[in-house]
Amino acid sequence: MMLPLPSSEIPLLNQDDRPCYLDSAATTLKPRAVIDRIAKFYAEENAPVHRGVYELSQRATDLYEQARKTVAVFAGADAGQLIFTKGTTEGLNIIARAWAEENLKVGDEIVVSPQEHHSNFTPWQEAARRTGATIRYAPLYPNGTLDLPGTLNLIGSKTRLVAMAHVSNVLGVENPVGEVFTAAKAAGALTVLDAAQSVPTRPVNMEELQCDALAFSAHKMLGPTGIGALVVNPELLDQMSTYQTGGGMIEQVSVESSTYLSGAAQYDAGTPNAAGAVGFAAACDHLNGVEYKNATGMAAVAAYELDWGKHAVELIRSIEGVRLIGPPEGGEVEGGIVALQIDGIHPHDLAVLLDAQGVMVRAGHHCTMPLHAHLSSGVKFPETSLRASAYIYNTLEDAERLADALRFAHKALNRTTVV
Amino acid sequence: MPLPPRLQQFVDESAMLDKLTRSMLLLDYAAKLTDYPEDKKDNIHRVRGCTSLVYLDANFDEAKGVMRYKGFADAQIVKGMVAILVNGLDGETPETITAVDPAFIQEAGLGEALSVTRQGGLANILQRMQNAAEAALARS
Structure with missing residues (x-):
């Protein structure tokens, strides 16, 4: 089966108003099979x-x-x-x-x-x-x-x-x-x-x-x-x-x-x-049977995740005030995980506003409190972040929905940020 | 017992909104919550169990027989929720405040906006406000 997996294979995505599920590093959705x-x-x-x-x-x-x-x-x-x-x-x-x-x-x-x-x-x-x-x-x-x-x-x-x-x-x-x-x-x-x-x-x-x-x-x-x-x-x-x-x-x-x-x-x-x-x-x-470009199985999964990650990161980098922590500063995209912070904005607020737009991501320390303490040392960002993580059913349009929803949330929250 | 009027007004308004509009309404409320004293941002005033940093200052105005509340949160959505409670309960009697049924949180559609972690932040903040009102009743 070619990647991305079609919505018809994933019951939770097979709805008129297709959810933009981007929390697969926490848990993935399940295919019908x-x-x-x-x-x-x-x-x-x-x-x-x-x-x-x-x-x-x-x-x-x-x-x-x-x-x-x-x-x-x-x-x-x-x-x-x-x-x-x-x-x-x-x-x-x-x-x-x-x-x-x-x-x-x-x-x-x-x-x-x-x-x-x-x-x-x-x-x-x-x-x-x-x-x-x-x-x-x-x-x-x-x-x-x-x-x-x-x-x-x-x-x-x-x-x-x-x-x-x-x-x-x-x-x-x-x-x-x-x-x-x-x-x-x-x-x-x-x-x-x-x-x-x-x-x-x-x-x-x-x-x-x-x-x-x-x-x-x-x-x-x-x-x-x-x-x-x-x-x-x-x-x-x-x-x-x-x-x-x-x-x-x-x-x-x-x-x-x-x-x-x-x-x-x-x-x-x-x-x-x-x-x-x-x-x-x-x-x-199921994973052994997937295909993408000229690869099959897990090589296809890796190639697809990399392409999705590159697309998402390119879109998110264009949003003003974003500090990417995954991929790390100075590092390359290696897969479908994108973690970020926005100057002066609490990740909880971003996640709630993204959810209100049908985009599901995770906000918090993602079970890595020591890492977040390390990343926030000496900078003004909070010890939490927002993480979007894709899997083989996410489309490139999902990355675009994420970026659009982030841009909207950023604007809405900046309007109210009290300096 | 009915909810205090300003809280009821919010519940009626919020219950009719979709998620995004409700979130925007919370941000509007958050912007109005501005006068929390800096010297009361300490452990005594911190409300535990919330996903963001939340402070609450609760006092009983003995002359008027009402509770006075001030609140702060570092996340705007949570701050909006604190603002709803402060706006809805500030100036009410301890009897009215202790009688508030937390069921209004679900009625207002705020359950889903709050369930980001397993700790129920808004319920915690309300509990803390009610505890202060109960203490005032016990003293008076």
Whole structure:
């Protein structure tokens, strides 16, 4: 299917007054194919997985395990490496609990940057608090991008874990993950990638990036909420301890003691979200089938997002008083995230006035308070911003609607700004 | 108990508007809220749970038996909401103010403009104004 996806494929967009939904970095809309696949599971295939001897249960189990394989292959991994989670946040917390808190001690160091989403920040703060390990904060340039030489300088013999976002959810640009993780691996540290914004928007190769664990969410890539994936290399999987215990992950349970399954199966405590997994796989299939220009699959998604971002940024740059923070000052557009501030105007006001014009964007700190504190240091802008984020159903006209709505909001708010 | 007249007037006007016109009306209200004292922009006067920085100064005028309010917000839409409450409740008796039913927020169509985060800012501000009125009643 050619990009952009037509409105007829996305029920929420298929209205006379088509909404201009630009909050896809938070969560994407769902195509009819994914919605129908989940409905089919509940209507015709629903049964507990890994538990029944009857045919319906075995069929549901096959679908769940097939979904694990589909999602793993999508991320360039084997099914045995994939743990289904609630989403990226849980995936990162599993590493913090099942590896970091079991293995770190006083004197060990975790390297993380203030650019990170809170989901890839607070789990490491908690792990440090519980183990006595120290967090070393990777330095950022004034525009929020990672200071690579400064970061590499922090990595040494005490470094045990380095966690980083592949793509910033505010700046919209890739971090130099390959370089940082190569240095981390050479120092013997574990490398953890927050891939929430990258797996949905571009091809990601775990091996090339030297990452030991990678987490992402279905709902940011056309799939359902409440399910995500944590992909871990087999060596790390062997070192991880139990995260949650209960039904479905045991080997033997007795009043004296209990033993558990090994590998990814150990992380399936409780009745798994089989409908979610099936929907997740349907989303991967949908993404694999898209085309744009001469590319297919995730290469097509990346190319489309880049073209959309370039168009949007060009339009927004022409609006007086706008300070773009994504793409960062002095940086290039890399995808469909545009974050901005307007001198003297609260992003909340902009978002309300944009909503009133049918344009949905996000205002606030976007779960990156340390990054916003960094970006506002020494300037008069507030510690919040406005973020518009597109996905493969947004048209170039949506970018124009955004720019027009911003221009109107700017004018309306300037009229009332009290100096 | 009916709403105080100026608040009712706003609700009647706002309920008929589309989202964009209502937002513009809020901006008009915001522009009128100008006299908040600088020395009262502190933690004591800050209203927590709002998406923007909001201050409220509430006093009981014992001679006249009415509440006096002043407010400020750094975001204009929120400031407009503060202005509606200040304009609607300033000069009313504590009894009238404590009897205000927050349901008017939905009736005026302000629920959707407020639901930017999970904290209900306007309800918080109203609560704070009503708390001050209750305290005045307890003292008198």
